Amino acid sequence: MVTQDELNEKGKAAVMDFDGDVVAEIAEECISAGLDPIDLIQNGFTAGINEVGTQFEQGSLFLPHIIAASEAMSAGVEVLTPVLENLSAQAEDKGTVAIGTIEGDIHTIGKDIVATMLKVAGFNVIDLGRDVPIADFVEVVKEKKPAIVGSSALMTTTMVLQLQVEEQLKEAGVRDTVKTMVGGAPVTQDWANRIGADIYAENASDAVVKCKAAFE
């Protein structure tokens, strides 16, 4: 019987091989072996895509490789999503979180994982999608009154727009009605402090812990 660590290693390798069919098979294996899908996503698939990202930075891989790796990862996440949704149906209702990838930024994988994990934990998640105009973050706060509004930024060039979310929420007079949350690879606790965001989370599990704490 395969262990979680072995499966995670296989998942990481398959994403690094850009092999969506194998990634999907590993996801199936996770379900049939009764192993943890969240562990596989975080410590298997994500570890693989991060390694591809590092090799891209070093110049040994190129953009088509990143696209292929992210498609391979998505094939696995797709298989696991119904299982995760089942878990979320069993969780008690915890409140509403709106989340989106910020204007100018089309990176969705991390934001999607955070959204899924929040759903699994029982939050009602409004997913605004990617390349979300700042005005839409403000609009959703006014219209849907979530307790938390989160933005994801994967680039240093788009991260700066998280400050505009803070400012435009203030201008619209609704900053005090909501907690703001920021995340994404270049985002840090220091950045959150500098722009006045209420919550910074490093990864999806951390986001769940901090959102739960914010509701207590």
Ligand code: B12
């Ligand atoms: C996959 C990827 C892509 C894919 C995205 C596919 C998709 N559907 O998302 C594609 C190929 C489309 C892509 C495109 C581009 N990319 Co790209 N991409 C990456 C890569 C390799 C991995 C990102 C990823 O998915 N990681 C895996 C996930 C699980 O991790 P994560 O996103 O960090 O999310 C976790 C945490 O950060 C956190 N989190 C994330 N969001 C949020 C939100 C909240 C609220 C919270 C609390 C937490 C949280 O939780 C998540 C789960 O644990 C990174 C490299 C890297 N090291 O980040 C480059 C990277 C981000 N890309 C980069 C670039 C430059 C680009 C392009 C401009 C390339 C180009 N020349 O066209 C375009 C961007 C176009 C645009 N306008 O956005 C650069 C950014 C550099 C910078 N300026 O900062 C990076 C860093 C690569 C590099 N070193 O050059 N990319």
